[in-house]
Amino acid sequence: MDCVQHIDSEKVNEGDKKDVELQNQRDESIEGQRLLILTDEQPWKPWKWSRSWVKDFLVRVRCVMGSLMGMEWYCFAALGVLTAFLSFLMDLSVAKLLRAHQWLYNQLEGHCLLQFLCWTLYPVSLSALSTSFSQSICPFSAGSGVPEVRTILSGVDMPHYLSLTNLFAKYVGLICTLAAGSTVFLGKVGPFVHLSTMVGAYLNQLCTVLRGEKEERTEGAMLVVAAAVGVASCFGAPISGVLFSVEVMSSHFALKDYCPCFFAAACGALTFHLLSMWSGEQETLQALFQTSFSDDLPFYPLEIPVFAILGLLCGAGSCVYLFCHRWILLFIKTNKILIKVLSTEKALYSAMVVFLLASVTFPLSAGQYMASKLTIKQLLSSLLDSRQWTSQSHNASVVLQPNLCPWSEWIPSGNPYLTLGFFLFMKLWMLVLACTLPLPAGYFMPVFIYGAAIGRLFGEGLAFVSQNGVYLDQDRNPINPGGYALAGAAAFSGAVTHTLSPALLALELTGQSTHAAPILLATLVANALARSGQRPSFYDALSISKKLPHLPSLLKVCPRLSSVPIGKVLGPGGPVLERAAGPMEVQQVLNTCSQTQIPVVDTLDSRILLGSINRSDLQTFLCHNHNKVLKKQLVDMCSIQPVSVQLSPDTTVQEAHGVLSVLCGESLFVTERGRLSGVVTWPEMKRMMADLADDL
Secondary structure: OHHHHHHHHHHHHHHHHHHHHHHHHHHHHHHHHHHHHHHOOOOOOOOHHHHHHHHHHHHHHHHHHHHHOOHHHHHHHHHHHHHHHHHHHHHHHHHHHHHHHHHHHHHOOOOHHHHHHHHHHHHHHHHHHHHHHHHHHOHHHOEOOHHHHHHHHOOOOOHHHHOHHHHHHHHHHHHHHHHOHHHOOOEOHHHHHHHHHHHHHHHHHHHHHHHOOOOOOOOHHHHHHHHHHHHHHHHOOHHHHHHHHHHHHOOOOOHHHHHHHHHHHHHHHHHHHHHHHHOOOOOOOOOOOOOOOOOOOOOOOOHHHHHHHHHHHHHHHHHHHHHHHHHHHHHHHHOHHHHHHHHHOHHHHHHHHHHHHHHHOOOOOHHHHOOOOOOHHHHHHHHOOOOOHHHHHOOOOOOOOOOOOHHHHHOOOOOHHHHHHHHHHHHHHHHHHHOOOOOEOEOHHHHHHHHHHHHHHHHHHHHHHHHOOOOOOOOOOOOOHHHHHHHHHHHHHHHHHOOOHHHHHHHHHHOOOOOHHHHHHHHHHHHHHHHOOOOOOHHHHHHHHOOOOOHHHHHHHOHHHHHOEHHHHOOOOOOOEEOOOOHHHHHHHHHHOOOOEEEEEOOOOOOEEEEEEEHHHHHHHHHHOOOOOOOOOHHHHOOOEOOOOEEOOOOEHHHHHHHHHHHOOOEEEEEEOOEEEEEEEHHHHHHHHHHHHHOO
């Protein structure tokens, strides 16, 4: 008997020695590969000494930079600089294309038919090119991109929307869209926020490599920072960019992301202004849209209630616009002809819609009453002009030159009320129709300009009334219609997006702090009216139309989803290990799931939850049990981590989503009386929200 035990012990010792030898061989091979990479001793590559010197120099530079601050701060700065450079390059390209179109149109003066063809076919060609190019390279590049980024930041994994092909397709397609001009009446804010998040995703990967850490499940902080940088790089407005990231992009904003957002947004805004100054567009670091509002008496105290009335008017207008927007999205999803055209001939659809829009805005027809010759920037600059157009149009000593006075395009017949009213009526349905185009496009700036037109019309009417001595003395300063245009822009765009950041954006765009109080008041009143009745915002409507698994948007259209218990929609439980599991059971679980935390129960029959084990610990467990005669159980070698947060089957889907987002965890365990009922992971949460979206 003793002899048999002695033989068995020798076999065990021999097995242990073999394991030790194999482990040593693996360590030596890994160490050899590391040395090979560091010293770069591959004989098939030239210049070994030069490359080794360069790598050694880069390692020392990284050490010096890391001693000053964390590597992630350098990535935040690089994100701001790169995004600002992309924004400036896009603006430069679009400006050249717009000047080419304007030059060609002016050269054909006197030939009405040729001018019509030039006015229509130029944007038609660019829009068709934008659609076909972006759709052929990456079908996910169409639209704004803000709803998708919101969904990603809520925890849902959507890697296709952050790919390099999407970045390239969206960037080129957006240039073509913006070059179509005010005929299509689309902007760049939304797509550029998406572009910034793509750049941020790849910089996050670079940062993890430089720090030598494993990449986390999400890019969390970097994507939130990138959303702020996207707005800051478009307008040179860092503060409103951060507020936009807080309001629109993140359902749960972490305070630790506050300073990185401001740092990266400031880098992006400063770089954008410096590039604009060096290119000759600006003389110094100044606001993008310069205004000449009076600082002595910017508005009268009696005008405060009038700004509140303007906020009510903009809130009511936003409700009409959002209703039309939701209706057109539903019509496109249900009309069989449009479904077939948009699934097979997207470029043809874009060409037809843009041809219709361009025909309506032709300057020799109805376009002369819509200031169609002005670009997007010229439209906003002219609407913010502080002079009263009614008094200027009746002043015979004033020579109206369109090149020097862009606002003169608004008074072709001497009546700005007719032009502004016609502009508001036509642009409402034209903007709603343009939102259906399957190309990269932004929708914030057109809405901002539309609100400015509402405020301008309101301000011009008030100025006309005050000139006739209704409530103001003639000797005092006149009413400033530009201030009402600025308040209307902030109020209408804020009501459409259900945010307050446009109020701060309006101040940063113009550099006017004198109208801070009335602008904020108008924006608050408009938001109060637009948010009443749980109406979905513009981005919520897009998320619902695309059936994105974004829970806050789903709750806007169906509030009863907030009371759906998670036990009702939770799928079958995933792999589970019992405490006495062996190597075969552990290997089977590792092969069938990709979770980082595996639940451990007492027995498979009782399913009493004991805790969880990390995936790395299970792999270590398999390595120690490899080629061993005496197999050990899971509880003998691995420490079971207790579960601090557990959900019950009665917990609602909204509460589970909130806990999962706040904890930034991979999974949550659902238990009933201590028994494991299921596991809530981000893929499982995505499936549940997708099922809820399909049921709407």
